[in-house]
Amino acid sequence: MLxxxxxxxxxxxxxxxxxxxxxxxxxxxxxxxxxVLGAGMxxxxxxxxxxxxxxxxCVLVAGRSGTVGLRRAARMGxxxxxxxxxxxxxxxxVDVVFDASVASDDEAHRAxxxxxxxxxxxxxxxxxxxxxxxxxxxxxxxxxxxxxxVSCGGQAAxxxxxxxxxxxxxxxxxxxxxxxSASVGPASRRNLDEYLATTEAALRRLTxxxxxxxxxxxxxxTPAPVFRVQVTIEAQEVRPEPLCAAVHAVADRMRRFVPGYxxxxxxxxxxxxxxxxxxxxxxxxxxxxxGNVEIITASAVELGEQYAASRSAR
Amino acid sequence: MSVGSVLGxxxxxxxxxxxxxxxxxxxxxxxDGQHAVAHQLDAPQLRAYAQAADRARVAVVEVGHxxxxxxxSIQIGRSxxxxxxxxxxxxxxxxxxxxxVFMAPGWGRGDDIRRAVGLGVPRNSGGxxxxxxxxxxxxxxxxLGGACL
Numbered sequence: 001m002l003x004x005x006x007x008x009x010x011x012x013x014x015x016x017x018x019x020x021x022x023x024x025x026x027x028x029x030x031x032x033x034x035x036v037l038g039a040g041m042x043x044x045x046x047x048x049x050x051x052x053x054x055x056x057x058c059v060l061v062a063g064r065s066g067t068v069g070l071r072r073a074a075r076m077g078x079x080x081x082x083x084x085x086x087x088x089x090x091x092x093x094v095d096v097v098f099d100a101s102v103a104s105d106d107e108a109h110r111a112x113x114x115x116x117x118x119x120x121x122x123x124x125x126x127x128x129x130x131x132x133x134x135x136x137x138x139x140x141x142x143x144x145x146x147x148x149x150v151s152c153g154g155q156a157a158x159x160x161x162x163x164x165x166x167x168x169x170x171x172x173x174x175x176x177x178x179x180x181s182a183s184v185g186p187a188s189r190r191n192l193d194e195y196l197a198t199t200e201a202a203l204r205r206l207t208x209x210x211x212x213x214x215x216x217x218x219x220x221x222t223p224a225p226v227f228r229v230q231v232t233i234e235a236q237e238v239r240p241e242p243l244c245a246a247v248h249a250v251a252d253r254m255r256r257f258v259p260g261y262x263x264x265x266x267x268x269x270x271x272x273x274x275x276x277x278x279x280x281x282x283x284x285x286x287x288x289x290x291g292n293v294e295i296i297t298a299s300a301v302e303l304g305e306q307y308a309a310s311r312s313a314r
Numbered sequence: 315m316s317v318g319s320v321l322g323x324x325x326x327x328x329x330x331x332x333x334x335x336x337x338x339x340x341x342x343x344x345x346d347g348q349h350a351v352a353h354q355l356d357a358p359q360l361r362a363y364a365q366a367a368d369r370a371r372v373a374v375v376e377v378g379h380x381x382x383x384x385x386x387s388i389q390i391g392r393s394x395x396x397x398x399x400x401x402x403x404x405x406x407x408x409x410x411x412x413x414x415v416f417m418a419p420g421w422g423r424g425d426d427i428r429r430a431v432g433l434g435v436p437r438n439s440g441g442x443x444x445x446x447x448x449x450x451x452x453x454x455x456x457x458l459g460g461a462c463l
Contacts, residue, residue, distance in 0.1 A: 001360050193423040213387060216420040232388050272388075 020310050031035050032308045035060040035118075037086045038101035039069030039080070042123055045075055045286065045297040046098050055303055055308035059094065062087040062294045063101075085110065095116045095311075098114065100297075101187065108232040114145045119307055120250070122148040124295045125198040129192035134302045135253045136206050141307040151195045151203040153177035153214065155299045156229040158206050160275050163250040166210040167243035169236035169271065173209040175199065175231050178217045180224035183290040209233065226278050227291035240268045247275055257293050257302040276308045328380050340443070344404065345376035345416050353379050353393040357403045360395075362381065364407035374443045376414035377404040381386050382447070383415055383430060384422030397426065412445040 007314070034056045043061065050058040052234050058078055063070040065082035074080045081087035087214050088097055089112040097113050100123045107260030110128065113120050119141060122129050129146035132138060136158055139148060149155065157175045164170070196214045203212035244266050254261040267274045279291025286294055344360055361379065367375045379385045379393045379402050386393040393400070405413055415430045417423075427444055 135424060176389055193425070196420075196423055215385075215387060218420070225443055234388075 004248055006195055023148045025026055028238055030308075030312060031057050031059060032091055032095040033059045034096045034098060034304060034305065035062065035091060035094045036064050036073075037088055037097060037099045037186075039063035039067055040100065040187055041099035041183075041273060041293055042297055043098075044069055044072060044076075045283070045293055046100060046300060047076060048080060048283070049284065049297055049301045050304075051076075053305060054095065055305045056301065060088060060091050083115065085165055085252055089113050089116065092151050094307055096307060098304070099123060099286075100302050110146075117145070119144075119304075120146045121303055122146070123296055123300055124148075124187075125151045125154075125194040126199040127194065127201055130312045131198070131202045131205060132303060133206060134257070134299050134306065135159045135201065135250060136162050138303060138306050140309075141303055142310040147303065148198070149299055149303070150253075152179070152186065152227070152296045153195070153203045153216065153229055154199040154259070155295045156227070156277050156279055156291075157199070157231050158202055159202055159254055160247055160277060161207045161233065163246040164231070164235075164243055164273055166273065167246055168233070168237040168238040170207075170209040170233050172211045172213075172234040173203055173207070173231060174213045174215070174228060174233075175203065176215045176217065177292075178228045178230075179292045180227070181218045181220045182224050183227070183287070184218055187251060191278045201202065212264065224287065224289040226280050226289045229277045229279075229296070231273075231277070232277045233275075234271055235273055235291070236271060238273060243268070243273065251277075257297045258291075260294065281289045340374040340376055340414055340445070341367050341372045342376045342414075342416075343367075344400075345378045345382070345414070346380060348380035349391070353391045355400075356394055357399065360400060360403045361407050364411075365405040368408045368411045372411050374414040374432050375404060375408060375411045376416055376443075376445070377401060378415055381416075381418055383417045383426035385418065387421075396435065398429065402432055403434065412441050412443045416445045416447065418447040429451070435440060 036046050036058060038269055040059055047058055047061060050056050060081060061070065061073040061078045062081040062084055064084065070080050070082065088094060096119045098121050110120065120129065126148060129148040130140055130144045131150050132140050133155060135149060142267040150158065153175060161173055163266060195216060199214040200212040203209060247263055248267055251261060251263045258279060260282045262278055263275060263279050265276045279295050280288050281290045281294040283294060344355065344363055348355060364375055378397060381390055383397055401415065415425055431442060
């Protein structure tokens with residue numbers, strides 16, 4: 001019997017900026033207005049991060065009526081709506097929409113959002129937009145209107161696989177992600193097949209590896225284990241020294257916005273390269289083990305900020 | 315051989331009536347047993363065992379990689395045969411027993427079960443038995459309409 005304990009996201013008391021209170025302008029350019037769809041684990045963490053972003057401000061959180069998360073978002077000072085994606089589509093002047101709901105929901109409304117000209121950043125593993133991993137192809141936000149953040153496992157694995165594949169001739173990659181049961185909410189569980197398929201698609205599209213397989217496990221262990229991603233690549237002509245340097249370099253780039261991202265081992269053996277990554281959450285209101293939540297919300301805000309910077313540069 | 319599922323379990327609190335219990339035996343040799351041989355059973359071995367189990371009127375004959383559909387991998391070992399070949403081989407050998415497949419969400423996925431169902435159920439047999447592992451994945455298994463052990 002597995003016991004699931006709901007992850008308690010207990011946001012800090014940092015002031016939430018909305019309803020016309022504008023933060024000091026920064027060199028990044030004009031503040032971009034953001035909306036968040038979904039008030040689950042990811043949605044609430046996004047709201048907190050947006051409240052601290054110099055480039056983005058949250059103007060609306062839309063979810064389902066009567067949910068604890070939506071009430072919590074309201075207590076954090078957000079404008080909230082129970083109208084779901086339709087409420088965001090009806091809102092004016094939203095520059096960036098972060099979708100932290102369910103992968104299969106409401107394609108028509110999603111299309112309406114994209115037509116409105118706002119950038120849609122999809123945190124669900126829907127594989128509907130252009131798949132983006134900020135350190136690999138983040139510049140896609142300059143032109144694309146609908147981008148998908150793949151999955152937490154994809155955000156952790158793709159940068160490493162991309163770096164490795166530049167220093168060998170890869171033929172196959174296998175990725176195993178292990179998250180604590182307590183850090184995976186009901187929407188993520190419903191999206192499991194999409195999670196696997198979209199992560200595999202991102203590995204094939206964004207790296208030079210032609211074939212990919214992803215396996216996902218949840219661990220009910222207590223104390224809960226930190227989010228881990230292990231990557232095994234079958235390859236020829238492996239050049240270990242530049243390969244290791246490239247992997248460590250990409251980990252440094254990841255730590256700029258995911259401070260708990262760490263490469264814990266790199267092993268090169270015959271025609272196999274194995275890299276282990278773990279992601280600790282460093283935000284005060286997330287438990288340490290919930291790196292899977294942190295990496296996707298941090299990547300979303302990073303992408304939103306890249307978008308803000310590209311707009312101000314125009 | 316393992317006792318796989320108990321059907322007709324009385325409601326909690328009601329007195330146990332033995333006549334309401336039906337024990338269904340799942341023979342997991344060609345699935346769980348694969349772990350002992352690094353998932354290397356070949357087609358003649360699958361066929362011979364399935365025919366013997368069928369003659370013995372075993373209710374459910376499971377087949378596949380040791381960790382179920384879609385689980386052939388570097389991590390736990392690659393199957394000698396693809397899932398479809400294993401399933402087709404055993405399907406052809408069964409005339410009375412039901413064929414069983416096993417899926418652990420996260421290792422396998424819904425499409426693996428759809429493909430297994432698409433291969434068709436054994437002729438003249440009881441059909442296909444799908445076992446989906448994991449209470450924590452209850453939503454996934456309900457969506458597939460499968461059993462959740």
